[in-house]
Amino acid sequence: MTVPIDQAVLQCGERTLDLGQARIMGILNVTPDSFSDGGRYARVDEALARARALVAQGADILDIGGESTRPGAEPVPLEEERRRVLPVIEALYAELAVPLSVDTMKPALMREAVATGAGLLNAVNGFRAEGALAVAVEAARERGVALCAMHMQGEPQSMQRSPHYDDVVADVGAFLDQRAAELMAAGVSRGQILLDPGFGFGKTLEHNVALFRGLPRLAAAGLPLLVGVSRKSMIGQLLGDRPVAERDPGSAVAALLAAQAGARVLRVHDVSATRDALALYSVLNADGDNEQDSRGN
Ligand code: HH2
16 A cells, blocks of 8 residues: 655645645435435435444544435435525535535535535536536635546446547546646646546446556556445446445445555545455554554554
8 A cells, every 4th residue: 555646745725735645535425316225315414324334433524415426316406405405514514624625526516515614526527517616716726625537437426338548547547637737737736636437437347347447557657546436336347246235345445445556535435344454454464564544442
């Protein structure tokens, strides 16, 4: 877990995320229809309880999303996404010290989420929605927020129909390089950028496996990588059609492998299992530098 990156600290508005080692991003879906946990944390009190539990288990950052992006998901109107997400960000910002990420493609919500306390904008379409890049750049420059640009081929409604790449690692790497270059040309500093290859977003199982194996190549570009494979269909398929409810052990192993391959932020549902996997690796790996887990575990 010692692939060098250019910046060891990610600036997330008024908060920071130390990327000297892999960090855990706990997923908080305040949606009725997310693929693995839809409807479980849709009420504000349920979302707050879940967020507290994720942080107690070891989440270093929370990612709050009000629109499912699972294959085939219907877009959510702005007003509804706003109603789901903003009260949760507001309450969490007041109560918890971890940086908060908002998972949205909508520029209007990005702006409001930042004003409410979000320190990271996570856009699964890489800020390609009309007006999103300008809003993200402004938030990064004026409020110091971090930006996560993810690769997705197509749109959630249709992305799994017939994804195609010449060379998935090279193609995704080229997109991420270009996005990072655009952000930096617009004045965003390197220490505010995360890149994400976008597992499951317009990719077949073969694409996902090739991309995972290519993580060291992507990490070698020097910007920190975020990897999200938690409970996704690639985990289920690789384990013989494992149902969503039984994918957490496989997800924790995959998160650990991603960290070994150079990922710095692991976006997961099961924070405890991921934390344990990382903690054991840091002590038991004979080749590593055996850095002590900063949480003191
Ligand atoms: N995956 C999902 C949503 N947002 N953001 C980033 N940066 N990377 C990802 O891999 C990613 C993401 C999909 O997972 P989930 O949030 O669990 O499901 P849903 O989209 O159904 O809410």
